[in-house]
Amino acid sequence: MTVVADSSPLITLAKIGHLELLNRLYQTIMITPQVFDEVVVRGAGLTGSTEIAACKWIEVKAIENVAALADAQKRFALGVGEISAIVLGQEANARLVLIDEIKARKVAREYGLAVLGCVGILEDAFRLHALPDLAQAYGQLVSAGAYIDRKILENSLMSLNLAPM
Numbered sequence: 001m002t003v004v005a006d007s008s009p010l011i012t013l014a015k016i017g018h019l020e021l022l023n024r025l026y027q028t029i030m031i032t033p034q035v036f037d038e039v040v041v042r043g044a045g046l047t048g049s050t051e052i053a054a055c056k057w058i059e060v061k062a063i064e065n066v067a068a069l070a071d072a073q074k075r076f077a078l079g080v081g082e083i084s085a086i087v088l089g090q091e092a093n094a095r096l097v098l099i100d101e102i103k104a105r106k107v108a109r110e111y112g113l114a115v116l117g118c119v120g121i122l123e124d125a126f127r128l129h130a131l132p133d134l135a136q137a138y139g140q141l142v143s144a145g146a147y148i149d150r151k152i153l154e155n156s157l158m159s160l161n162l163a164p165m
Helices: 007-015 020-026 033-041 049-054 066-076 080-091 102-110 118-127 134-143 150-159
Strands: 003-005 029-031 058-060 096-098
Touching (some): 007 033, 020 029, 066 080, 080 096, 118 150
């Protein structure tokens, strides 16, 4: 299964100590050099940079059609990491693209890609018994300053018949 990630799910999951869930759920994650640069090179010293650089299961793969990347970046006015993840997702026929930002998720869907963010990743991990306490993980998201509406978290817990946060 091919899964491509933007920087935000990687950084957010690293912040809350659950980066390894990506390996447990998907085995290998592909990122673009642009995402690697954003997280590891320019993000050196920030949360997640060291952890992500050390992950053997994260594969850096360049986009083949650089013109498509430039065109999409102008057309959608997204960050280079987001749009490169979307273009790579399309090129690699990815089963899933991991993106948190709402506008980027919409664009990915326009490209015909399935999209999942941190909440969906954590839900999947809980359903597969890779995460024992979903409410605790959501609390960690909130404490880490993730930009996620608390109602989304509460609705997620309710849909899984779990106690609210």
